[in-house]
Amino acid sequence: MKFQRVAALTKKEVKKTVREPAVLFMIFLFPVVFVLAFGASFGGLGGTQPVYNIGVVNMDYANLSQAFIAALSDTKILSVQVYADNQTAQNDLSQGKVQAIIVIPESFSQSLISYHEEPNDPSKWINATVSLYLDKGSVVATQAIPPIIQQILSAFTDGNAQPTPTPISLQVASLVEAKQLSAFEFMAPGMFTFASIFLIMMVAQSFTQDRENGMLKRIRITPTTPTEFMASQVLSYMLIALIQAILVFLVAYLLGFRPNVDVSAYALAFVFVLAFSLSNVGFGLITATVAKTSGAATGIAFLFVLPQLFLGTFVGASLSSSAQVVSKFVPSYYVTDALTSLFLREASVASSTILLDLAIVSVSCIAILAVGIILYAKYYKI
């Protein structure tokens, strides 16, 4: 493989992106316009009742705390997992496996008994605080779960769903210890993924246009090998994805997205974006195989763009439970999940969730790229 050929073709492809207004629009401006329009109109999908996964750490062990856990479990919108210790629970929270952790204090039952014995004499109460830790990477968790838990706790304490003075209080840990994230900050990890998805359309159009105007044929007459040609395409689109990610990050930074993570998290985020760009080249090649013209390529590309968009970026922040299952089949879901864990949940770069996401993204994206190359080479010579 001659690097001179690969570099020349890569340079050409990047120049195309910079110089063609239509390509510039599609790659950089269109995602922004789409986000604005979609953000204004998007509601929930499907309308089915969501189920929130919460963990419970019980320090009390008395019957009343067990009854409280049962009350939580009886609520159909909560799926309760009991943890033996707080550390394991916090690890799962930081990796997004549960959306909240409730820590029941040692004095919970005693406090409740003191209240029931003297409901009108606060001086006789034993105070207790139930701590609630929320997934900082989930807008749903921070907004929906606290009122639900407060309601269940109030109903359990004195049979009244409305909060009334009792010795048991609910302290939302994440809101006390850390600043509350804005809606934009919740969306930011998905935006990195979002921008890159439009590479699918760009790749498809580039191949079909070059086929239509005879450029691919012309390159085939040179000694350039199929491997060199494909390597140049993959490299150039990875480079474009990197530039996109840097631009999106800079804009997000200016708008206030400043996650409290070290440089390794940023480096890994860019690795995810680069790996993800491989699948977009693959989907682009599949589109270019099916599409006879560049016009058709634009339409067909949406068949791949939309599922990735709705199921795997910030666009699908409040997916129905059925859509959440389907989302596990698109690579963008794992990229957004990993970036959310890295930036918002502040998970370690070596945590099992991040590594699993990286493995899934890498394997699936390479597989999609391979399918794209094989299909394209089968129907159109490279």
Place this chain on the structure above:
Amino acid sequence: MNEFAIVMERVVKRFEDVTAVDGVSLYVAKGELFGLLGPNGAGKTTTVNILCGLLKPTNGSVVVNGYDVQKESAKVKELIGVCPQETAVYSYLTGIENIELFGNLHVLDKDTLKTRRDMLLEKMGLTHDAKRRVEKYSGGMKRRLSLILALIHDPQIIFLDEPTIGMDPQSRRAVWDFMEYLKREGKTIFLTTHYMEEAEALCDRVGIIDHGKLITLDSPKELISKHGVENLEEVFIKLTGRRIREEL
């Protein structure tokens, strides 16, 4: 066989129920300027595509400079330069950028690339426009740039598929002069055209192809003399009963 740059034997190319090339055999000597003439759809471009390895013939064999085009295509691609019929240049690049891209695809070193680039731009009259984006070029300028892309690596065998189609007289004259220069340089040129005057003025030998069949092959003078006519256009009329450009 070594004196031949191109050897084409009993080549057939079928596309489903259409036979585009029907049993064509021809030999082009090294250093020869050979013209393949015929109306649109006669099989000229299909023949060029087979000769440069873009299309696999249904039957027959093609050898370029001693290399089998299908089995040794990498060797062949290093030897040939092809200027396709369509104006295949990148419009978003400048003239120089287009040339440098193709020079790099042929792995030319920087100095050679610069020397060849400047010489070809000068010969094609594009020096002053070389730094402009191709989207601003006229049709004739794009055609001349397309020709430069085919020649940047100094190929031994050059395929020119309708190189002057749609060109203004000034551009056409420049290309003709350049083809004569290439011939003096000892290059083998395989030219397809439906401009009879072009073939008559430039070619050592011409073959006339119609409906995929090679219907005659000789030098322009011999053909004109043999058929007792004034020019190649009349040779074509005599052989086929119609004018070559009526089908444009």
